[in-house]
Amino acid sequence: MPYIANTQEDQQAMFEAIACTDFADMWRKSQVVVPEPPLTSIPEGMSEFEVISKLRKLAAKNATELHTFIGAGYYDHIIPAAVSEITGRSEFYTAYTPYQPEASQGTLQAIYEYQSMICRLTGMPVSNASLYDGGTALFEAMMLAVRATRRRQVIVSEAVSPIFRKMLHTYSSNLNIELIQIPAGIDDSSKEELLNAVSDKTACVIVQYPNFFGTIEAWEDFNEQVHAKKALAICSTYPTSLALLTPPGELGFDIVTAEGQSLGNSLNFGGPYLGIMAVTTKLMRKMPGRVCGRTVDSDGKDGFVLTLQTREQHIRREGAMSNICSNESLCALNALVYMACMGKQGFIQVAELCASKAAYARELLLAIDGVEAVGGEAFFNEFVVQLPCDAAEVVGKLIDKGFAAGFPLGRYYPDRKNQLLVAVTEKRTKEEIKALATALEAVL
Amino acid sequence: MKYYSEAHEWIKVEDDEAIIGISEYAAEELGDITYVELPIEEDDVVVGDTLGVIESVKAASDVYSPIGGTITEVNADLEENPGLVNESAEGNGWICKLNNIDVSELDGLMTPDAYVKYLKSLA
Numbered sequence: 274m275p276y277i278a279n280t281q282e283d284q285q286a287m288f289e290a291i292a293c294t295d296f297a298d299m300w301r302k303s304q305v306v307v308p309e310p311p312l313t314s315i316p317e318g319m320s321e322f323e324v325i326s327k328l329r330k331l332a333a334k335n336a337t338e339l340h341t342f343i344g345a346g347y348y349d350h351i352i353p354a355a356v357s358e359i360t361g362r363s364e365f366y367t368a369y370t371p372y373q374p375e376a377s378q379g380t381l382q383a384i385y386e387y388q389s390m391i392c393r394l395t396g397m398p399v400s401n402a403s404l405y406d407g408g409t410a411l412f413e414a415m416m417l418a419v420r421a422t423r424r425r426q427v428i429v430s431e432a433v434s435p436i437f438r439k440m441l442h443t444y445s446s447n448l449n450i451e452l453i454q455i456p457a458g459i460d461d462s463s464k465e466e467l468l469n470a471v472s473d474k475t476a477c478v479i480v481q482y483p484n485f486f487g488t489i490e491a492w493e494d495f496n497e498q499v500h501a502k503k504a505l506a507i508c509s510t511y512p513t514s515l516a517l518l519t520p521p522g523e524l525g526f527d528i529v530t531a532e533g534q535s536l537g538n539s540l541n542f543g544g545p546y547l548g549i550m551a552v553t554t555k556l557m558r559k560m561p562g563r564v565c566g567r568t569v570d571s572d573g574k575d576g577f578v579l580t581l582q583t584r585e586q587h588i589r590r591e592g593a594m595s596n597i598c599s600n601e602s603l604c605a606l607n608a609l610v611y612m613a614c615m616g617k618q619g620f621i622q623v624a625e626l627c628a629s630k631a632a633y634a635r636e637l638l639l640a641i642d643g644v645e646a647v648g649g650e651a652f653f654n655e656f657v658v659q660l661p662c663d664a665a666e667v668v669g670k671l672i673d674k675g676f677a678a679g680f681p682l683g684r685y686y687p688d689r690k691n692q693l694l695v696a697v698t699e700k701r702t703k704e705e706i707k708a709l710a711t712a713l714e715a716v717l
Numbered sequence: 718m719k720y721y722s723e724a725h726e727w728i729k730v731e732d733d734e735a736i737i738g739i740s741e742y743a744a745e746e747l748g749d750i751t752y753v754e755l756p757i758e759e760d761d762v763v764v765g766d767t768l769g770v771i772e773s774v775k776a777a778s779d780v781y782s783p784i785g786g787t788i789t790e791v792n793a794d795l796e797e798n799p800g801l802v803n804e805s806a807e808g809n810g811w812i813c814k815l816n817n818i819d820v821s822e823l824d825g826l827m828t829p830d831a832y833v834k835y836l837k838s839l840a
Contacts, residue, residue, distance in 0.1 A: 423757070558752065583752075583770075583777035592770070592779070 338675065340705045342634070344655045344696025345485070345680040346407065346434045347546075348513065348535045350623065351700050352607075353614045356537045360606045372563075374578045381577035384565040384602065387609040394515050394612075395529045396522025397551035401562035403605040404548030407532025408440035411479065411509050413550060413561045413595055414528040415441060415450075418477035418505040420594070421559050425450050426474040428467055432457035432484035433509060435685035441479075459486040459648035459657050464495050468502075477505040477528075482521055483514055486682075486694065487655030488648055496525035505556075512536050512549065512608075514653040516624035528552050537611025538604050547604035558584060561595030626699035627654035630706065634697045637710040643717050647692055655696040657682065657689075661717060664693040670716040676709050720823050721832035722783040727807055730823065735784055735815045739771065742836055744806035747773035753795040753802065756813050760788045764822055768813060771802065784822045786815035 293299040300309045319327070341349050360366065364379060374381060384402045391400035404410040415427050427445075429438055431454050438454065445452055453470055457463045462480050471478060478499050483489045496506040505527040513535045515521075521529045533547030534540065552560050558581065566580030586593040612620060631654040638644050643661035660667055664681035671678040683690035697706065719729045725743035729736045744750065752772040762768065763785040771778050791813045795801055802810035827835055 558754065583772045588777055 336672070336677070339672065339677040340675060340701065340709065341677040342679050342695050342697060342701070342709060343677045344487075344698075345694055346436060346511075346532055347540055348511075348654075348696060348698050349540060349700055350513065350535055350698050352537050352539065352611065355614050356607055356610045359610045360603060365606055366603070372579050374576060378577055380602070381565050381579070383606055383609055384563070384600075385567055385577050386613075387605045388565060390609060390612050391549055391551055394512060394520065395510070395531075395549075395551045396520025397526075397529050398522075398554045399557040399560065399564070400549070400551040401560055401564050401600070403533070403600040403602070404550055404562055405599070405601060406544060406546035406548045407434075407509060407530065407534075408437045408548075409444075410530035410532075410548030410550045411437050411507070412441055412444045413548075414507045414530045415445070415477060415479065416595065417528060417552070417556060417559055417561065418507060419450065421556055422476040422503065422505060424474050424476040424504070426453065426472065427451065427476055427479065428453045428455060428470045428504075429479045430455055430457050430462040430467055430481065430484070431686075432462040432486060432488075433479055433481040434485050437509060457484070460488050460490075460651070462490060464490075468495070468498050471499060471502045471504055473502070475502065475504040477507050479507045479509070482508045482510050482524075483518070483653050483655070486648060486657050487652040487696070489514075489518060489651045489653060492521075492524045492526070500525070511653070513620075513624055513627065516621045517628065517653070522551070527556060533604065533608050536608035537614075538607045545601060545604055547601050547608055549608075557581065559594055560584065561593075563600050623699050624653075627697060630654070630699065630701055630703075631656060631695075631697040633703070634695060634701075634706045634709070637706060638695065638713065641710060641714045641717065644713070654698065655694060657692050657694050660691045660693055662691060664691055667693065667713070667716055671709075671712055674712045674716070676712055678709060678713065718823075719829055720783070720826035721829065721835070722781070722826055723835070724781050724783075726780060726783050728783045728823070728826065730818070730820060733816055733818060734789065735786060735818050736811050737768065737780075737783065737813055737815065738811040739780060739802065739806055740832070741806045743778075744802050744810070747771060747778065748775045749773055750799045750802045753799045753812070755791040755793070755795060756788050758788050758791060761817075762786065762788065762815070772799075780812060782815075783826055784815065784818050786818040788813050789816050790814040 288295060288299065291299065293302060297309060388400040388402065392398060404413055419425060427450055429441065429452060442452060455463050455466045455470060462484055467478055482492060499506045506525060507528045508521050508526045510521055510529060510531045512531050512533055529551045531549040533549045538547055550562060563579055564581045565577055568576055568578055570576045582588055584594040586596060615623065635656050638658050639646055645659040647657040647659045665683055668678050668681050679693040679695040682692040682694055719727060721727050721740060725740045727738055727740050750771055750773045754770040756768045762782045764782060766782045768780045768782050771780055792811050804810065
């Protein structure tokens with residue numbers, strides 16, 4: 274990877290261009306009130322050997338050998354080796370925004386096929402080429418609803434990922450958008466309260482399916498009532514769960530977003546991840562992001578091009594549908610190749626394994642003295658249990674025993690201090706699940 | 718009476734209602750029109766507000782209101798058949814109607830003769 278050098282000659286040329294002698298002189302002349310930063314505190318350069326051994330030591334601190342039962346929106350699924358073998362090909366891996374149709378049919382076809390798969394998975398008619406991650410996709414969905422309805426009030430269930438809600442809040446805090454959050458139960462996103470909050474100012478209602486606590490709820494009637502008030506219904510979903518669940522498109526959602534990490538992307542300390550967005554035909558021209566379409570060339574042969582570009586920044590400038598115009602092509606490609614490798618049947622099997630292993634894990638955990646059920650059995654692969662003590666402390670103790678036992682809800686829900694959100698994927702063996710139960714029993 | 722703006726919108730005022738579209742010249746320049754984003758009924762606009770967007774195979778252009786008022790009707794036929802603007806930009810391809818207008822705002826616009834001269838000056 275080449276880098277941009279900053280030699281003494283370069284620095285000298287830059288200082289001369291702004292009529293300064295050196296850094297201190299520039300600082301003085303710029304008349305900023307903060308003192309000159311003490312550059313001496315930045316360490317001297319290191320040799321390659323020193324850097325590598327320092328990074329190795331840091332990397333060794335990563336807990337890579339934990340048996341993980343943490344989900345909360347990001348899931349530890351098996352990724353077939355073929356995925357990185359294909360996506361690592363230099364034609365895909367190194368090219369940057371290769372969108373000219375005459376030069377990039379492979380990339381464009383991959384984007385088109387990704388979109389087609391997302392449409393089938395979500396049951397929605399239109400998908401974009403991807404966005405940054407699940408949280409920004411949800412923010413973009415909210416802004417789409419604001420544009421489409423020209424209303425500025427947004428109602429969000431607290432059963433939506435608290436991480437995503439924090440992102441909604443951060444992004445919208447200077448946008449004159451009224452964000453109303455409605456408290457929710459484990460089994461129930463408080464539909465009545467959500468609907469009661471909808472007014473003629475409401476652009477959209479945002480829920481999660483399955484909800485953050487893992488519960489699968491019915492949304493059809495709810496969405497009808499949201500539409501009756503001329504607001505849009507948005508859901509954030511978990512792609513793997515859709516192998517078994519009714520697709521959100523069939524439940525009447527107008528905009529569906531998801532964190533696409535679970536589709537062939539590794540857990541990477543927060544990213545790069547994959548923002549999925551799919552919308553109704555009615556909303557497609559207000560959707561942000563790139564869209565790839567299939568067409569025919571002058572010889573009548575199939576070809577792929579970017580389409581509906583008039584929504585985008587390079588054409589519409591300040592009138593564009595979003596100022597986030599990048600997509601996560603490589604992560605979307607991972608998702609595409611993963612889904613293609615798994616096939617419909619394989620993907621369903623993964624989901625069935627997740628669900629049955631989670632049901633088994635819940636049974637074992639609930640058999641432990643002092644561990645109680647919170648919420649019912651309508652979950653996919655994630656559920657909440659009540660512990661007799663602080664769940665965060667228990668998680669800490671179990672780390673020492675080699676388990677990442679779950680996500681302590683108290684971190685985002687102060688009244689749920691003793692509750693633990695546990696996720697089980699196809700990757701966890703029966704033995705690991707039994708061992709988790711034994712270890713949990715031992716620390717309580 | 719019909720008037721034209723420098724941005725190539727036409728406006729015809731009958732009684733106290735105005736009807737607005739883009740000129741035949743503009744439709745020709747844009748090429749095949751693929752989509753018209755219409756204004757919203759009951760919206761109030763002032764001179765220069767964006768009424769909507771016309772997308773063609775060549776470009777996407779905002780349509781600006783040559784007059785202030787309240788949108789009373791939009792040409793819903795354009796949703797299904799945006800090509801009407803190419804076929805009949807100053808007829809069936811109209812975009813919207815407004816009331817609550819102030820005819821004195823028409824003073825800054827061009828008569829058909831003046832618009833023809835204006836087009837010649839662009840050539």
